[in-house]
Amino acid sequence: MxxxxxxxxxxxxxxxxxxxxxxxxxxxxxxxxxxxxxxxxxxxxxxxxxxxxxxxxxxxxxxxxxxxxxxxxxxxxxxxQLWPKDIAARAQARSACAQMHSGFFAIRGNMSFDLSRNAPLSPVLADVQVEVQRMTALWAECRAVATETGPFLFGGACLVDAYFAPIAVRLRTYQVELSAVDAAYVETIYQWPAFKAWHKAGLEEVVR
Incomplete structure (x- = not known):
């Protein structure tokens, strides 16, 4: 491929x-x-x-x-096993990806994806704050139905984490204040070997 x-x-x-x-x-x-x-x-x-x-x-x-x-x-x-094994968890994972795919326009429009950024959003618009809160609530909904243990939303890494990796980047690069559990998930994404390789290559594009 x-x-x-x-x-x-x-x-x-x-x-x-x-x-x-x-x-x-x-x-x-x-x-x-x-x-x-x-x-x-x-x-x-x-x-x-x-x-x-x-x-x-x-x-x-x-x-x-x-x-x-x-x-x-x-x-x-x-x-x-790109989706969770459990039926309820798998349904929630698909729902979460679909919501990300078709929504969160305030975050996407005001917090552009840039791996090299390291500065807060100013000012933080109300609709952005609402979507950040909805995003972290969505993550909590995923964790609530997870049947496997692990640092990702459903235990081990799956497609839903691939989908939310860019959101993790936005939350970190725009220095959004997060709860301990959400900050830990962002760190999990950043320590994911597949993401680390992409992140390294992306930052190298800055100096080319």
Missing amino acids: HLIIGDKLYSSWSLRAALALELTGVDYSEELIKLNQSDTRERVLKYSPTGKVPLLKTEHGVIGDSLAIAEYLNEQFPGA
């Missing part, structure tokens, strides 16, 4: 797809198309009519959208 992504420093959706692939444990190749360049859209359109990344080239065709990629990987690699 071949994953087409945007800048690791800035592309949160690409990060989600990459972490999902890492969860499978399979080998794949990677192609980075720099965003916001004069030829960005032209280069992406060679693979997909959406003009957006990430894209996953597979034997079954090119798959666009990180959630579609995640579900494809879940079907192709059932042994990797």
Whole structure:
């Protein structure tokens, strides 16, 4: 498989797809198309009519959208157990990912993804604060139905953690004050080897 992504420093959706692939444990190749360049859209359109990344080239065709990629990987690699085993936990995990996928526009619009940032948001808009509170409540809802122990939302790392990794980045890089349990989860994401590798590569893009 071949994953087409945007800048690791800035592309949160690409990060989600990459972490999902890492969860499978399979080998794949990677192609980075720099965003916001004069030829960005032209280069992406060679693979997909959406003009957006990430894209996953597979034997079954090119798959666009990180959630579609995640579900494809879940079907192709059932042994990797990308979703929680328990039915209720799995349903909640899927719901959490869907909510992230289709919402939280205030966070996304006002707290842009940038691995190199280290400064608080000022001022903190009311709708941003509401969404941060909803996000941490959503994390609590995931923990409440988890049946396995571990530092991730459902015990071990799964697709829901791939989906919330970019939020963890935003909360840390914008220095959002968190409860001890939520701060611990953000630290878990930052210590996740798959994320650490992406984070290191993203920061290296700054000095290129």
